[in-house]
Amino acid sequence: MRLLGTAAVVTAGALALAGCGGSDSGSGASGSELTVSSAYMPQPVSDSMAAGFLTIANKGGTKDELTSVTSDVAGSVTVHETVGSSMEEVTSLAVPAHGQLVFKSGGNHLMFEKLKRKPMQGEKVTVELHFAESSPVTVEIPVKSATYNPKTGH
Ligand code: CU
Secondary structure, three states, X not given: XXXXXXXXXXXXXHHHHOEEOXXXXXXXXXXXXXXXXXXXXXXXXXXXXXXXXXXXXXXXXXXXXXXXXXXXXXXXXXXXXXXXXXXXEEOOEEEOOOOEEEOOXXXXXXXXXXXXXXXXOOOEEEEEEEEOOOOOEEEEEEEEOOOOOOOOOO
8 A cells, every 4th residue: 555656746825926917026935836927918999808818837847737717807717729810718728847838919818708897908907817736826917008019018
């Protein structure tokens, strides 16, 4: 009777990482190995739907998976992948060990549906990311102009 090695290495305390999704403030306290950066939401043109983008970095040596997303502004948030010129809803996306899961315009994106209010430029939208292994991570996503492009800043 021997134990099978690696039980969950995940510890609590990931909530300490919540808060500003902006510039990373360095040293990860113990807990989650995941950090979120470059989050933004273009101000939606639609009253019912919006998109969101961010980057999830995994400093740990274990792969994780983004399994669901919730938000205070939307009745439903789904994860979409762009395949060719169309997009498909997916149930999860991998966050590779020592790697990144990137959501960007033209690629993976978060889809906010059934909006409870229309996010306006200058506001922030709260999003909770749920993972297969790590504790949930809360991100404040700033709402940018409808035509915002992170490369140019507009
Ligand atoms: Cu989509």
